[in-house]
Amino acid sequence: MIIKEVLDESGKLYSKALAHVSVDCVLFGFKDNRLNALMLKLKGEENWMLPGGYVYKDESLDAAAERILFERSGADKIFLNVFSVFGNVNRSEEYFKDYPDDLWHKQRFVSVGYYALVDHTQVTPVLDVYSDVCEWVPVDKLPNTIMDHGEILKKALTALREQISYKPIGYNLLPETFTMPELQALYEAILGQKLNRGNFYRKIMRYNILIKQAESRKGGAHKAPNLYRFDEENYKKALKEFNW
Amino acid sequence: MIIKEVLDESGKLYSKALAHVSVDCVLFGFKDNRLNALMLKLKGEENWMLPGGYVYKDESLDAAAERILFERSGADKIFLNVFSVFGNVNRSEEYFKDYPDDLWHKQRFVSVGYYALVDHTQVTPVLDVYSDVCEWVPVDKLPNTIMDHGEILKKALTALREQISYKPIGYNLLPETFTMPELQALYEAILGQKLNRGNFYRKIMRYNILIKQAESRKGGAHKAPNLYRFDEENYKKALKEFNW
Numbered sequence: 121m122i123i124k125e126v127l128d129e130s131g132k133l134y135s136k137a138l139a140h141v142s143v144d145c146v147l148f149g150f151k152d153n154r155l156n157a158l159m160l161k162l163k164g165e166e167n168w169m170l171p172g173g174y175v176y177k178d179e180s181l182d183a184a185a186e187r188i189l190f191e192r193s194g195a196d197k198i199f200l201n202v203f204s205v206f207g208n209v210n211r212s213e214e215y216f217k218d219y220p221d222d223l224w225h226k227q228r229f230v231s232v233g234y235y236a237l238v239d240h241t242q243v244t245p246v247l248d249v250y251s252d253v254c255e256w257v258p259v260d261k262l263p264n265t266i267m268d269h270g271e272i273l274k275k276a277l278t279a280l281r282e283q284i285s286y287k288p289i290g291y292n293l294l295p296e297t298f299t300m301p302e303l304q305a306l307y308e309a310i311l312g313q314k315l316n317r318g319n320f321y322r323k324i325m326r327y328n329i330l331i332k333q334a335e336s337r338k339g340g341a342h343k344a345p346n347l348y349r350f351d352e353e354n355y356k357k358a359l360k361e362f363n364w
Numbered sequence: 365m366i367i368k369e370v371l372d373e374s375g376k377l378y379s380k381a382l383a384h385v386s387v388d389c390v391l392f393g394f395k396d397n398r399l400n401a402l403m404l405k406l407k408g409e410e411n412w413m414l415p416g417g418y419v420y421k422d423e424s425l426d427a428a429a430e431r432i433l434f435e436r437s438g439a440d441k442i443f444l445n446v447f448s449v450f451g452n453v454n455r456s457e458e459y460f461k462d463y464p465d466d467l468w469h470k471q472r473f474v475s476v477g478y479y480a481l482v483d484h485t486q487v488t489p490v491l492d493v494y495s496d497v498c499e500w501v502p503v504d505k506l507p508n509t510i511m512d513h514g515e516i517l518k519k520a521l522t523a524l525r526e527q528i529s530y531k532p533i534g535y536n537l538l539p540e541t542f543t544m545p546e547l548q549a550l551y552e553a554i555l556g557q558k559l560n561r562g563n564f565y566r567k568i569m570r571y572n573i574l575i576k577q578a579e580s581r582k583g584g585a586h587k588a589p590n591l592y593r594f595d596e597e598n599y600k601k602a603l604k605e606f607n608w
Contacts, residue, residue, distance in 0.1 A: 207425020
């Protein structure tokens with residue numbers, strides 16, 4: 121059960137915040153060859169939650185999402201995108217059923233889900249006053265979450281998987297030069313499945329976003345693998361184009 | 365300016381409806397070889413609007429979207445998907461600036477955008493009590509709209525274009541058998557651009573969703589074009605699969 125001080129502290133927002141609308145953020149990072157999401161634990165709460173919060177009356181929804189993510193996790197200047205909205209009756213009311221009815225948090229909240237894929241080395245998780253854990257959690261085995269945060273995370277993952285089937289991914293997530301198996305490992309971590317090497321190579325080459333380097337990687341007993349880097353201009357073009 | 369009776373009538377909802385949350389629906393149909401959206405004009409209002417409305421306190425957001433679309437346009441049993449949310453400050457307040465401050469409609473609304481692509485012949489637009497026009501409007505030339513409804517429509521179109529770059533489209537939108545040029549015309553209407561015939565053929569064949577018919581279409585001076593139909597099972601599989 122969330123401790124009273126946490127609820128009191130966050131409840132103080134109510135005079136500044138819009139009723140019924142909240143935001144939850146899913147921040148994905150590629151770490152140790154696995155897809156991770158940044159998650160918190162509230163003081164007194166055993167289960168994980170996504171960084172989330174309320175929207176100020178004088179603030180746009182997008183600005184609220186960026187502020188909330190920064191305040192709750194330290195992740196700054198992240199461009200977030202809406203992927204879905206969670207609006208079932210009782211999603212927030214039920215979670216707070218053991219608390220008094222006039223608790224700000226206990227009203228019905230329709231929560232807007234935002235997500236982004238980031239370079240995890242650029243994000244240093246920091247604790248806010250409400251939480252005692254904030255860290256990267258692997259998503260291949262979903263952790264126990266509060267409310268419908270597990271469903272929110274799952275749907276964000278689906279959105280990310282859809283995104284990589286029509287847009288390139290990897291820029292800023294991999295070192296400046298990388299091998300084909302490293303790029304494939306990123307795609308496999310996102311898709312949660314092994315990919316055929318030849319098919320992957322053919323499809324990724326069709327984007328025309330990779331430049332093969334003259335030098336291959338040194339060291340190791342095997343034949344040195346080819347190194348690639350992203351062609352920034354073509355990569356940006358591919359982000360904007362539709363694939364027909 | 366919207367006439368007072370319309371506002372009074374729809375404002376009666378306020379005791380049943382959740383504050384600050386609204387829904388706008390973009391229903392796309394393929395008609396006369398053009399992409400159309402179902403739109404309304406409020407009584408007394410010159411500009412077009414999307415079918416939209418408020419969420420009842422005891423109703424899920426998804427159920428609200430389906431109800432609103434049905435009540436306002438007659439389009440029934442439509443499976444709608446969230447594509448984005450519109451949450452700028454003043455988007456609703458500004459539009460009602462000449463009205464009294466206690467008007468229900470004048471509060472800040474964060475509006476959830478839902479969209480679907482439907483067979484227009486299955487939808488017979490009907491007028492509700494608030495509107496005097498409800499019809500299919502071609503989207504290749506955006507009509508004048510109220511509030512940010514033009515932006516909402518544009519963003520729905522982008523979502524639809526993204527969708528067809530990783531999912532097949534056409535089932536239920538074309539007659540049971542169709543020619544390759546007819547399928548291509550559907551894609552061109554959605555993308556708003558001409559496509560190369562050879563590229564289109566190759567890409568659509570990769571989905572493995574088309575079955576070439578033994579008989580070709582009769583009549584006409586030219587060589588009869590090949591007819592195709594969708595392979596329902598493979599089509600459904602392709603909807604669920606990711607393209608890697």
